[in-house]
Amino acid sequence: MRKPYRDYSSYLRSLFGCRVHKITIDAGLTCPNRDGTVGTRGCAYCNARGSGTGAAARGIPIADQIQSAKSYLARRYKAKKFLAYFQSFSNTYAPLPKLRDLYGQALSDPDVVGLTIGTRPDCVPDPVLDHLQELSRDHLVWLEYGLQSAHDRTLERIGRGHNVARFCDAVERTRKRGLPICVHIILGLPGETLGDMLETARFLARQDIQGVKIHLLYVVRGTLLHEWYSQGKYRCLEREEYVEACAAFLSRLPPQVIVQRVTGDPHRQELVAPAWALEKQRNLEALHRYMDEKGLYQGKCWKPS
Structure with missing residues (x-):
């Protein structure tokens, strides 16, 4: 079934002519919003262990992380080439010699055709x-920047530790070097209306970006967001609300932007709410069905500036 947006796997296949899959790399790095540079607790929703696998803490070298993942992904998905995805926390937040070594280790594998580097602007x-x-x-080298929202008031509310201007500066300097950018945004952030979320979509449509990841805000145990939720200060989106917001968001993005993700992927043991966030396939089917019923597709409501 053809998706109503430009999906990532099709983009990679068009580049390399085969199935290409990301391998999540845990490099053991941290974040300025956790080490005291701009904050001490991280963003309100952030898992204390980040989105990593914990491999670095267990002393597993990058080469071994890649080899183990390659075997599984080749069997499960018939993947032939791979991207090393430096995911957890901020993967440009270290001295350059250390980063050179980390990236070099990943690219030393002949089946790794590129890097995807998650970081902050x-x-x-x-x-x-x-x-x-x-x-x-x-x-192939992509930078993934966590923006989350185009509203400074929201970034301050969630303790992000940077503003929208820093993001715009990072985009400008990155694109001057010809590096493609994927932007992470979150739907359902505290205090945001559907109109606020769609303004973020319109903001991104005006930026020189090549990809986007759309996440559902879910509540992880032990976070500040968990405290707000327990105190009745935060309400999670219902599935229907998320589907409507995500569909409207996608329809306002330029058609050439590559959509790498359209929902979150919580760990079952850490998720507090909403429970439906665990039903990834059902959520995708609901989004695709809604967009089909409403005649929506990526770019339908986009207006070139």
Whole structure:
């Protein structure tokens, strides 16, 4: 079934002519919103262990992380090539020599055709971007920037530790080097209306970005958001609300933007709410069905500036 948006796997297949899959790498890095540089607790929704696998804490080298994942992904998905996805916390937040070593370890595997580097827009000094530009001459290199919302009041509310202007600066400097950018946004943030979420979509449509990841805000145990939820200060979106918001968001994005994700992926043991967030396939089917019924598709409501 053709998806009503430009999906990531089709984009990768068009580049490499085969199934390409991400391998999540845990490099053991941290975040300025946790180490005291701009904050001490992280964003209101952030899991204390980040989105990583814990492999770095267990002392598993990057080469071993890749080898183990390659075997599984080749069997399960028939993947032939791989991208090393530095995911947990801020993966440009370290001295350049250390980053050179980490990225080099990942790219030393002949089946790894590129890097995807998750980070914050306030953690990309020019020397790091220069190095990534060098690597991009022979590999596919994407930067993934967590923005979450185009509203400074929301970023302050969730303790993000940077503003929208820092994001715009990072985008400008990254694109000057020809590096593609994927932006993470979250639907259902505290205090935001559907109109606020769609304004974020319109904001992104005006930026020089190449991809987007749309996440559902869910409540993880032990977070500040968990406290707000327990105190009745935060209400999760219902599935129907999320589907409507996500469909409207996608319809306002330019058709060339690559949609890498359209929902969250919580850990069952850590999820507090909403329970439906665990039903990934059902959520995808609901989104696709809604967009089909409403005649919506990526770019339908986009207006070129």
